[in-house]
Amino acid sequence: MTNKVLLGSVSAAIFAVAAAGIGLADIRTGASLVINGEIPIVTETEPPEFLQDVFPEIYSGWVFRTDETRAMEEDDFDNPGMLYVEQGIEAFNTVMGTEGNSCASCHDAPESLANVRPTYPQWDEAHGEVQTVEMQIIECQTERMGAEPYGYDSQQMRNMASLIASVGRGQPVNVAIDGPAAETWEAGREIYYTQFGQLEMSCADCHERNYGNLIRADHLSQGQINGFPTYRLKNANVNSVHNRFRGCIRDTRGETFAVGSPEFIALELYVASRGNGLSVEGPSVRN
Ligand code: HEC
Ligand code: HEC
Numbered sequence: 001m002t003n004k005v006l007l008g009s010v011s012a013a014i015f016a017v018a019a020a021g022i023g024l025a026d027i028r029t030g031a032s033l034v035i036n037g038e039i040p041i042v043t044e045t046e047p048p049e050f051l052q053d054v055f056p057e058i059y060s061g062w063v064f065r066t067d068e069t070r071a072m073e074e075d076d077f078d079n080p081g082m083l084y085v086e087q088g089i090e091a092f093n094t095v096m097g098t099e100g101n102s103c104a105s106c107h108d109a110p111e112s113l114a115n116v117r118p119t120y121p122q123w124d125e126a127h128g129e130v131q132t133v134e135m136q137i138i139e140c141q142t143e144r145m146g147a148e149p150y151g152y153d154s155q156q157m158r159n160m161a162s163l164i165a166s167v168g169r170g171q172p173v174n175v176a177i178d179g180p181a182a183e184t185w186e187a188g189r190e191i192y193y194t195q196f197g198q199l200e201m202s203c204a205d206c207h208e209r210n211y212g213n214l215i216r217a218d219h220l221s222q223g224q225i226n227g228f229p230t231y232r233l234k235n236a237n238v239n240s241v242h243n244r245f246r247g248c249i250r251d252t253r254g255e256t257f258a259v260g261s262p263e264f265i266a267l268e269l270y271v272a273s274r275g276n277g278l279s280v281e282g283p284s285v286r287n
Contacts, residue, residue: 197254
């Protein structure tokens with residue numbers, strides 16, 4: 001068994017590389033995902049311009065999963081994440097807060113929000129900040145409904161975020177990184193290349209330089225977020241982007257940022273932009 005990981009002895013020890021050469025060898029690229037026989041999903045495509053020297057191709061995390069896990073995403077009846085979408089639909093139509101509104105009072109059907117997941121995080125002019133989908137939901141609850149806002153990573157929030165992702169499935173991720181969002185994007189990029197924890201590893205050390213390789217019996221993906229929220233077999237629930245970021249930083253034995261923090265909002269914008277061109281796929285199914 002050779003070990004081609006050149007990250008120093010500590011971090012190298014956590015990778016188990018079975019063969020020399022690109023670890024993509026035993027990953028089946030070129031397969032296509034069509035949801036419910038009617039929503040084609042782009043799971044591999046050419047990278048956005050700023051990554052063209054980094055990757056020949058960008059891949060959805062779906063590409064790195066086993067046949068069984070992949071298949072669960074092909075039909076909504078087999079995708080356990082859709083149960084949370086149903087709970088999101090119920091909440092969408094329920095009056096909350098002192099103004100007597102439900103989400104549907106102003107947004108009609110959830111499908112009217114189909115363009116949200118592909119384009120968020122997004123600059124919000126009125127608030128002068130980049131907003132995630134979660135922040136936008138909290139804004140509507142507090143500023144327009146007189147409602148107690150969902151916790152950023154609460155079950156209710158993840159249900160609603162899953163609903164909003166589901167209606168955007170198949171659309172290309174297309175987050176803006178220029179104009180007023182540029183500063184936040186830069187901050188996110190800096191975090192992406194910062195080494196964390198005792199292992200002194202950055203996001204890039206795993207997801208840019210080692211995708212396709214095995215780490216603790218798991219195939220490393222490019223760490224894309226086009227599939228969020230993800231239904232994870234590990235905890236049998238839908239999981240937020242920020243929760244995944246936390247888990248990854250914890251795995252380096254590092255101090256992590258809080259869910260909803262400015263650091264994670266910036267990182268989310270940056271990571272989302274690395275997937276510009278892949279399809280929105282949430283709620284996806286992952287390990
Ligand atoms: C009283 C009317 C009203 C209610 C009720 C309301 N919203 Fe909104 N919502 C708006 C308005 C107005 C905007 C546009 C604001 C902006 O651009 O910042 C908006 C924007 C949004 C967006 C972003 C749309 C986009 O294209 O960028 C999302 C997502 C959203 N709302 C979700 C919800 C959810 C989920 C609920 C229920 C928890 C809800 N809203 C309740 C009025 C409402
Ligand atoms: C020590 C290696 C390691 C580091 C460092 C790391 N991750 Fe991960 N990450 C993993 C593993 C293992 C998985 C699960 C397999 C996969 O999907 O790649 C994962 C999964 C993910 C996923 C889920 C992908 C999907 O399709 O569901 C995202 C997003 C992600 N990481 C982002 C990040 C970000 C952002 C950072 C930096 C803050 C980071 N990771 C740092 C190992 C790492």
